[in-house]
Amino acid sequence: MKSLIQFLKKYRESSVSNPIFGKLIFLSLGIATTVWFLIRVIPKPQRAAYPCMQASAPVMSGFVIYLLTLTGTFKAFRLAQLNFKKARYFYFIAFLVVAFGGSIAFFVQNPENVFANSTPEWIITPNAPVGTSHGINPGRVVWVHNPKAANWNGSTGFWWDDKYNSQPETDKMMNRTLLSLTGEKSLAKAWKALFVSFNQTKKGNAEGYQPNQKIAVKINANNNSAQTNSNEINASPQMTLALLRTMIHDAGIPQKNISVFDASRFITDNIYDKCHAEFPEVIFVDNVGGNGRVKSTYVERAIPYSVDNGKLDQGLATCAVEADYLINVALLKGHVGQGVTLCGKNYYGVTSINSDWRKNAHDNFDQNREGKPKYMTFVDFLGHKDLGGKTMLFLIDGLYGAKLVNGIPAPKWQMAPFNNNWPSSLFASQDGVAIDAVGLDFIRSEWPDALDIKFSDQYLIEAAQANNPPSKAVYDPERDGSKLSSLGVMEHWNNAKDKKYSKNLGKKDGIELIQATIQ
Template sequence: MKRVIVRTCPKTGRQFHVEQPSRRMGVPPMSTTGVSPVKAEQRWFRDIWTGGPYYLLLPLTGLFALVWFLLRVLPKPSRAAYPCQRMAAPLASAFVVWVLGLMGSAWACRRAQYLRDRSRYVLATLCAVAAVVILWGAISATENNPATAAFAPSEPVNSPMGMAQGIHPGRVVWVHDPDATSWDGSTGHWWDDKNTDAKVVEKMVSSALTGLTGRSSDAQAWDALFRHFNKTRGFGDAGYQKPEKIAIKINMNQDRGRELKPGTAIPSPQVVYSVVRQLIKAAGVPGSAITVYDATRYISDPIYDRIKSDPDPELKAVTFVVAPTSVKDGRIGAAHDTAHPLKTVAGTVYLPTCVTEAKYMINLALMRAHTLCGITLCAKNHFGTTYFEKNGWTPSPLHDSSSRQNPMGSYNCLVDLNGHKQIDGKTLLYMIDGLYAAKNQGAPVLRFASFGNDWFSSILASQDMVAIDSVGLDFLRHEQTVNPNMVDVTGNPDNYLHEAALANQPPSGTKYDPEEDGIPL
């Protein structure tokens, strides 16, 4: 059944007839303006694009970013690493997703209208649902992926916060010697003695220790470190006493027990050997009291053999602890200790017995950025110390609460992890092995543009975790401004440093109490 409506043209005054289906056929009557609902929707859509610059700003920005990215990157793909392209890429990708989502949703809406007009209600409903899902998917895909610029500190330079630690509070020693590293990038492995000078490394480690403590010899430096540790932790004015145990945490994240490629970024065997040898020869620690470990990874032969092949029986007595799934050839599998739980928002962490049974610890980290946290230095080195009851030896439950994308002034699990009595309460020394730094946790070693396109060739040492990681962040941040290969120091990689420095009253307001003993950090 149809109805006939007489309309009058507002310009000519002529009358014309319009036939319209009735509601009983499932189609709504024409609006009083003579424009169908579909036409009205299309006009509303056009108004968005013609309503002024406020509507055009975002889509035009996305379009410009897309065009700019394609014009620059297609002729030379390596330009994708440039800072301007890292800014443009997320805007361009978000624009593409937005356009595709809008087009898909609009098509589904029109299809739903078309099917409804023909009383095909089930299909019309499905199309309407599809329109909502497509639009929601486009919004979800873009809302949590903002363009991130290179990291810029939130505080002015030379603005210390918190309470500095150490014999000389807050001191960080940087030892740089390009003679230590001579690898050409292709001949052999970088850790071969012909590419990394062990004698120069020995001198660098010695300089780091004496410079940090202000002492004139290695033996005096170690004695000063042990005495300061014992005094500040209530053990009295005492140096090292046999057979007190010491654990050395190294970062073996790239070592999965397979053959190492020449550029694999592992700790320098020369640095690890030098530290262990110093403990034995200068500090008087028995080899049997020393454990080198990474509880989540393997420790391959370049490091293991470097120490075990030494004819000195004390060096042969050093213990190596690795992930239980990687036990072989003299390495021991990590065992977790349930007597000293470490509480985080991600769940309870258990520590390896080689840590809980030790009195002292050395945190020997690496110099590199990180795709999740922005940086991986001393604090994050202890991701290789974590055991979860349901997950085993992995730090994966901690990833969300350590992300560089989290806002400043938010909880960070690195504070709980490094503030626990079994870790912070035992750490004698923090060191960063930077002989051969890397782009990130999964990349090979990298030459630093800020060092004349040479290797980083450096060792850092401190008794203050916040201080040494802050210096490491400064190096990595600066390198990213001059090296297009460095792209990961973005977001808020320093959030954990602010939280840790002010742990008793952190910006987040979190009560950091990793032991859950009612005594916050």
């Protein structure tokens, strides 16, 4: 796709300086894209939604229109001639006018003008970073892949059962991720570096974790309707336990100072039982409480939003507001409306919404369907002092991942290195924009026909430039008169095969994706 766009740009330049050469390229490219589009789309019509198909479709249509103008002109001249011979002068004049009009249109228009508008505005430009990167290693996103971690067969039993998921291999993923993110050689030093980096940035004080400080872990339990177990895609028990183990054993955080929560949903038995058995003093907070869980309470009007944001709830969970730090553990999956649900969306579960999603407002969650900049609620989430502003670590649990927002994990992933298996991955960053940019690239490359994936990067473009966003919205989620600065760095990789971002290509600014595979 990138090659096609670059070729079109070069074509437009060459056609100006060499019109004959330009017309030959025009005809060749038009024929090639038409044949390729038909071969790909006729056997499988849903491929028409693929980005590569949508990039070639305008080229094909431009060629067809250009060709129809030529053939239509010849046909009109022929019909004019036939009507003149039959003394049908009215029709002769009518077809002659059409023929002359077609001739003028054909000779006046240039192929380069046809192609000038043939590159869709939504086609994503790779390696064009915007915003300011954050972290010990600014803009770094770590991706650890461990094929041994997740091995559900896709149909039998619960996907999260220990028989299909290795806790030791998941622990390896978590530990390797933290070391790669910080560049430290021990987990204790890695956690200290994370706390020092956060406090230096937010408070101007390079201190580590202090006694009695509270830390809240926001998991994604969006698809739960009760505390009983289900087979829908939700936070992984193994990944949750792996995080708690290193927080307690390596970071030295007392169990009683840790809250694992999803204030809008339910902490299910598979997570609670596994984690509580090993760490009985860790606090679990959900929407209803009971059975060892604590019922969530809220601080009213804690997030008034930067604009009058419809009916969105303004309360925030008390456990988040009172915490000194947050850890955001999102899931790798798509979502109707927004295209994806990653770290930015995961904060919605901190607000005082109803456990029944049908009763909640979702104002300014969706991107503009034509790609026009607009105010996005997720930017307020990422920038609010008690949400993104308090988050010291962003994680995306990709043990399974999913194309849809709900249902069982499905389908298996085709892109390399997954090769018709589960992604078995964990992503981490100190930059909330960068990590979602990487997660989005994985999802849109694996499923370019996913629901509402078009323009799904708009909230990240806004967040990266929150101080001067394309929408010109004034982002001030607390309404205290202080505008947000850039919340992180946003860009897209070069392609799904190489997965290279700007810093991987030796550039000074942008995202750096660190890849590691545990064999």
